[in-house]
Amino acid sequence: MSEKLLEIKNLKLYFNKGKKNEVRAVNDISFDIYKGETLGLVGESGCGKSTTGRTIIRLYNATDGEVLYKGENVHDTKNKSKTLEFNRTMQMIFQDPYASLNPRMKVNDIIAEGIDLHGLAKTKEERSKMVFDLLETVGLNRDHAGRYPHEFSGGQRQRIGIARALAVDPEFIIADEPISALDVSIQAQVVNLLKKLQREKGLTFLFIAHDLSMVKYISDRIGVMYYGRLVELTTSDELYRNPLHPYTKSLLSSIPFPDPEHERSRVRVAYDPDDHSYGENDEVKMREITPGHFVLCSEKEFNEMVNSSKATNQF
Helix, strand or coil: CCCEEEEEEEEEEEECCCCCCCEEEEEEEEEEEECCCEEEEECCCCCCHHHHHHHHCCCCCCCEEEEEECCEEHHHCCCHHHHHHHHHHEEEECCCCCCCCCCCCCHHHHHHHHHHHCCCCCCHHHHHHHHHHHHHHCCCCHHHHHCCHHHCCHHHHHHHHHHHHHCCCCCEEEEECCCCCCCHHHHHHHHHHHHHHHHHHCCEEEEECCCHHHHHHHCCEEEEEECCEEEEEEEHHHHHHCCCCHHHHHHHHCCCCCCHHHHHHCCCCCCCHHHHCCCCCCCCEEEEEECCEEEEECHHHHHHHHHHHHHHHCC
């Protein structure tokens, strides 16, 4: 495994903290992201995956915990120049490609916002060339620079959002459900574009989505979230081959197959959290069941999973 780019340690984001309507959107999660990889983050709507991404990049201020980028705490800097540096190295692609683009600005100015903010172009000509190059990089052309967002299709607008994220030459990009608002045929184009950019520029991605098939295609490792907690984390192949947490099994069993006969006979796994409640003395934490495969569980569940894995590997 390559070097750690980000370390998320005991991250918490509570809304209305201390009140009766307190919501623990992100509830004490820890994981690492390695340089050059794509970490997928999946879970049902409302599980906290998008909030996790927004907290990492400081769109939300964390209630507690640390986000270490190359060993430095992103949430603990009071130095404005250091904050600006973090903002340049970490960028975000948003879910809705229309709502995230200013409808009153032309594409040229939307993409160049970061270039202007960080002073990356010395002249107007250099600024325009950077914008044109970025448009071509994401599969558009320079003629699009003078148009407004409403003049584009959903897929084209998302490409503009990608170009805006790339404008400041970041190392790490959080892609927050970047394909969920797009047609299926366009989804594949955008994902393939992201994979191409990763190869060419050495980018690191946190890819947030609920489309499990697409996440498997693009991700090196996958984390599964449920009610603000990270419940399982392992490689993409291992997660689909050998899911261990009951919620992960339920989630994977819901993936539809393009085969009517298979669909009619397939048994879906239901997950009831009441069947997996814990006592006051149960220490529930992320435990490594097999090398690189972590599951949120009690010590008793840990022993059961380890024994089960040993029995399986004997044959």
